[in-house]
Amino acid sequence: MPAKQSPSPDAKPSRKGEQTRAKILEAALSSFMERGFEETTMRIVADEAGVSLGNAYYYFESKEELVQAFYERSHQEHLAATAPLLEGERDFRKRVLATLHAKIDTSEPYHRFSGVLFRSAADPHSPLNPFSDASRRVREEAIALMERVVDGSSLGPPADLRRELPYLLWLYEMGVILFWIFDTSRGRRRTRVLIDRTVPIVTRLISLGGNPILAPLRKAVLKLLRDLRDGDALATDEPR
Amino acid sequence: MPAKQSPSPDAKPSRKGEQTRAKILEAALSSFMERGFEETTMRIVADEAGVSLGNAYYYFESKEELVQAFYERSHQEHLAATAPLLEGERDFRKRVLATLHAKIDTSEPYHRFSGVLFRSAADPHSPLNPFSDASRRVREEAIALMERVVDGSSLGPPADLRRELPYLLWLYEMGVILFWIFDTSRGRRRTRVLIDRTVPIVTRLISLGGNPILAPLRKAVLKLLRDLRDGDALATDEPR
């Protein structure tokens, strides 16, 4: 009988098809950059990868899944760019600034078709939405990065806030990226402005959150957050 | 020579095709509700409307444009539901609450395929995104509704804040809707919680914004808002 499904999840490294998969992904990404997403045909991808059309679908369930693969690559680049920046910096504000600017920097080459990436961002049924199972790995890694940003800093937030902070910062990052997608100014000037002006506010808020006087407010906000997140509000393609 | 384009924008009322257009829209919406967006085929729509496939495309440029039409209808229902609620209520907080809950109520029947509505929300090139030209009319009406919410209330915000408030409230509404789309809890319980708990915060913030002591902060925030909005950051399908 024919093979069940794409081999990506389990497959031991460097089974024959690993190279084929890579070839296809390479062809797809370079074509996305060259002509954009819509204009890139699965037939073109297959051709440029030197494989048959059906073969491309053996490795990627859909055209969108190719974008998911790009999403992961983009995150890796962000990770790589961020590491040295966080190395010698303790100041929380600067760490967040560096992380966000690095995100914009590394994403710039993909801006042209990034809309597609997030086109399904608001579709609960799309595996591309940032809350989906399919995005889980990247999402968790992105949150882990924010955890590093927090932990490596001189900031000492209360434990309850500390626990939610990475997730909150990730949400904040998603918001910035959403803005960035719509930003057509040269050099993404406006997104830079957004970052430069909101990071201080965010930082200040977090600092204030540690003030004992504001403990009730902080707890209320955190409780709301938990109430909204727990359960199924943001669940998506989990098995029903 | 063949006709140029869809007649919707100009067409005098009850030219022959008005009924055809209505039939097609009716068929589309009822099929969307019955089987969802993906499963609704343009051929099905045409069949159920009793017209040919090509005819459907005479009235609607694309399948997505049918969704746009729904978007407008949904807004009309929201308007209708909101009017009586705002009639005898002066309290700002209650006015916002009523308006948002009405939005959720009137949108409920469409929740199943609402993801599609906003699927393109993050795609700068899609006419469906809430910032696009195609959405302009509905967007402006939705903002105008928020203007009414503000003006009919006992609230007296400073002029500069007053000017931006409707737009800000609309953005807030968009955020709530985004959450709602992902909300799978029964009765959209979680979205209700979100509304009930964030509206007081928003209201408080606005009240505080009128405090002279906070004027510098208020002005700074409003300036940021203007800087980010003016120009092209959120522009989309305007002619280049």
Added chain:
DNA sequence: CCGAATTGTTGAACAAGTTCAAGAATCCTC
């Protein structure tokens, strides 16, 4: 009421995403 202009309608054809049965290559065990 006539004829041209406009508007409405059709069915066939096309493009591109996706599926699938069949067969080739590779791997793995004995």
Added chain:
DNA sequence: GAGGATTCTTGAACTTGTTCAACAATTCGG
């Protein structure tokens, strides 16, 4: 290294959104 299991690969076919040339109906000025 033979043979069965697994993994790869292919090309054709199918679905569905979209386009288009041709034709029909309607409208409207005279």
